[in-house]
Amino acid sequence: MNWEAIYHIDDVPYAFPVRPDAVKVRIRAKRGDVRKANVLHSDRYVAYRNEMPQELELVASTASHDYFEGVIVTETKRIRYVFQLEDGEGNSVWFGELGASPNRDMAGVFNIPYVSPSEVHELPEWVYDAVVYQIFPDRFRNGDESNDPPGTEPWTPDASPSAQSYYGGDLAGITEKLPYLQELGINLLYLTPVFVSPSTHKYDTTDYLAIDPHFGDIGQLKALVDEAHMRGIRVMLDAVFNHSGNQFFAFRDVVEKGEASRYKEWFFAERFPVVESPVPNYVTFGNAIATMPKLNTANEELKQYLLDVAAYWIRETGIDGWRLDVANEVDRTFWRDFRRAVKSEKPDALIVGEIMHHSGPWLRGDQFDGVMNYMLRTAMVDFFAKTSIGVREFSGRLSMIRMMYTDAANAAMFNLIGSHDTERFMTMCERHGFGWGEEKAVKEKMMLAVFFQMIYPGIPQIYYGDEVGMRGGEDPECRRPMLWQEEQQDGELLAFYRKVIALRRQYAALRRGKVRVWLEEESLGVLGIVRDDGTQRVAALINNSPLEAVVSAGSPFGSGPSGFILDAMSGVRYPHEGRLQLSLPPYGCALLCEE
Ligand code: ARE
Numbered sequence: 001m002n003w004e005a006i007y008h009i010d011d012v013p014y015a016f017p018v019r020p021d022a023v024k025v026r027i028r029a030k031r032g033d034v035r036k037a038n039v040l041h042s043d044r045y046v047a048y049r050n051e052m053p054q055e056l057e058l059v060a061s062t063a064s065h066d067y068f069e070g071v072i073v074t075e076t077k078r079i080r081y082v083f084q085l086e087d088g089e090g091n092s093v094w095f096g097e098l099g100a101s102p103n104r105d106m107a108g109v110f111n112i113p114y115v116s117p118s119e120v121h122e123l124p125e126w127v128y129d130a131v132v133y134q135i136f137p138d139r140f141r142n143g144d145e146s147n148d149p150p151g152t153e154p155w156t157p158d159a160s161p162s163a164q165s166y167y168g169g170d171l172a173g174i175t176e177k178l179p180y181l182q183e184l185g186i187n188l189l190y191l192t193p194v195f196v197s198p199s200t201h202k203y204d205t206t207d208y209l210a211i212d213p214h215f216g217d218i219g220q221l222k223a224l225v226d227e228a229h230m231r232g233i234r235v236m237l238d239a240v241f242n243h244s245g246n247q248f249f250a251f252r253d254v255v256e257k258g259e260a261s262r263y264k265e266w267f268f269a270e271r272f273p274v275v276e277s278p279v280p281n282y283v284t285f286g287n288a289i290a291t292m293p294k295l296n297t298a299n300e301e302l303k304q305y306l307l308d309v310a311a312y313w314i315r316e317t318g319i320d321g322w323r324l325d326v327a328n329e330v331d332r333t334f335w336r337d338f339r340r341a342v343k344s345e346k347p348d349a350l351i352v353g354e355i356m357h358h359s360g361p362w363l364r365g366d367q368f369d370g371v372m373n374y375m376l377r378t379a380m381v382d383f384f385a386k387t388s389i390g391v392r393e394f395s396g397r398l399s400m401i402r403m404m405y406t407d408a409a410n411a412a413m414f415n416l417i418g419s420h421d422t423e424r425f426m427t428m429c430e431r432h433g434f435g436w437g438e439e440k441a442v443k444e445k446m447m448l449a450v451f452f453q454m455i456y457p458g459i460p461q462i463y464y465g466d467e468v469g470m471r472g473g474e475d476p477e478c479r480r481p482m483l484w485q486e487e488q489q490d491g492e493l494l495a496f497y498r499k500v501i502a503l504r505r506q507y508a509a510l511r512r513g514k515v516r517v518w519l520e521e522e523s524l525g526v527l528g529i530v531r532d533d534g535t536q537r538v539a540a541l542i543n544n545s546p547l548e549a550v551v552s553a554g555s556p557f558g559s560g561p562s563g564f565i566l567d568a569m570s571g572v573r574y575p576h577e578g579r580l581q582l583s584l585p586p587y588g589c590a591l592l593c594e595e
């Protein structure tokens with residue numbers, strides 16, 4: 001056994017409360033090393049050696065490591081525990097706070113002195129059932145031509161927008177299309193910024209307390225939220241608190257009054273007077289983007305101002321949460337206070353940060369619920385669109401990402417294949433797909449990725465237009481106006497989206513079930529994933545290869561209650577006697593369910 005690979009700490013993500021009386025523990029070992037993993041635990045104040053060993057389950061594997069997990073239930077909320085690992089050759093090792101040792105006492109013990117209820121990362125129940133649709137408001141639907149900005153361009157979905165183009169989309173348009181979204185099956189909307197701003201994307205806020213007149217007004221936002229709620233759809237807005245726009249009143253004040261401005265501490269002026277050109281002498285978002293002065297969110301006065309903004313929109317319009325822009329560059333104390341402010345205004349509000357990389361520090365339950373899962377997107381792009389990694393590597397990356405976070409954080413991720421900041425997924429499939437221009441295979445790869453989104457833990461995210469086959473490279477190409485003409489939409493793709501979203505809503509195991517890898521058929525390109533919520537078990541099969549795959553494997557359904565297993569994708573029934581044999585078409589998938 002490789003002792004050096006064994007790892008656990010008594011902290012997130014290796015130990016975290018899942019209920020006030022239960023803590024999940026995880027331990028890592030070298031892949032394939034450990035045949036049996038146990039945790040021995042008791043109350044901290046009872047005499048040693050009275051513990052019962054509790055066996056842990058192998059829950060995830062990367063190329064190099066296996067991860068074992070178990071839930072310790074505690075009546076007293078005070079836990080003392082130590083791990084004991086066994087390999088296949090009868091060797092055993094103890095692992096405690098002093099490290100690994102063949103001698104139990106030399107390994108020491110881990111302690112969870114007290115599980116405070118406030119440490120449990122509680123998610124609103126609805127989050128488990130959510131499927132989110134992202135809208136870039138200027139480009140979704142023009143519902144009111146009277147508010148169009150000057151120079152509004154014609155709504156041509158194959159046009160090439162510039163960074164400054166306006167297309168006239170607005171809140172009225174979104175409200176008008178709620179029936180379409182309801183029929184699609186989504187139940188959460190995320191709108192990129194809607195507050196007053198001089199740009200088309202509105203990430204440079206002029207007024208945090210007013211809707212941009214080109215999008216509508218607060219009455220129209222209220223109407224949108226009310227109508228959405230009536231249709232079972234929640235609404236989240238974009239909080240751009242890392243920076244403001246340079247037209248924001250406080251920044252104008254600093255530019256005008258310099259050091260005498262009472263808002264000078266709200267920003268990071270390098271010297272006074274503050275100048276915006278030729279090079280800004282203050283900190284901005286990104287690299288010297290003068291129109292986006294960075295906000296000093298550690299400043300108490302500014303903090304209160306922004307927390308009031310967050311509460312105001314919840315209170316006045318009933319929105320259900322916030323997506324946080326450039327979330328990893330904002331003061332973390334600010335985010336902790338933000339969470340308190342938002343949840344005290346609306347206890348079941350959802351908070352999702354925008355972070356493109358490892359997000360552990362923000363996902364301990366004290367700041368965000370989840371993040372936009374760009375790490376998962378990269379894995380999906382590599383596996384489905386580029387085929388630059390195989391089944392094992394993909395599966396390993398999924399495991400790695402899950403093992404970075406708590407169960408709650410994993411459930412609240414926005415699992416996206418693309419956004420307003422990335423090339424569209426279909427375009428990536430095309431670009432990396434087939435020299436021989438196989439239109440069909442390109443679409444099938446896209447469908448596989450969407451199927452995967454729907455069977456995986458976390459909130460599947462759909463970027464407007466992906467569902468009808470819109471194409472587009474990086475910003476601004478990925479922000480074309482929505483394709484509404486039915487004859488131009490990809491009806492087959494849209495039908496597929498509706499079908500797999502409906503399946504996610506039909507099978508509770510896909511939303512709340514634990515996730516286990518069932519099959520990693522590297523040579524076939526087949527991945528099998530099981531979801532199980534304790535009452536229902538479903539198994540998803542994905543054939544990420546241009547060839548038909550004949551899968552013959554031990555069934556994940558045990559002996560099974562009936563003689564048949566249903567593939568909910570095709571409607572085909574397979575005989576079931578402990579073994580499953582079925583064939584998947586090229587880039588095909590199956591969702592197997594007990595009947
Ligand atoms: C505009 C132009 C672009 C141009 C850019 C540079 O449209 O074509 O390249 O200017 O000057 C908003 C607008 C953008 C606009 C930008 C600046 O939507 O259209 O770009 O403002 O005016 C990092 C951050 C991440 C951030 C991305 C963009 O970590 O938070 O950069 N995303 C948010 C929003 C954006 C928004 C802003 C922030 C600013 O979602 O839409 O942009 O409010 C790697 C790095 C990431 C990096 C990423 C960039 O993955 O690791 O950290 O993300 O690249 O894609």
Ligand code: CA
Binds near residue numbers: 142147168169170
């Ligand atoms: Ca309009």
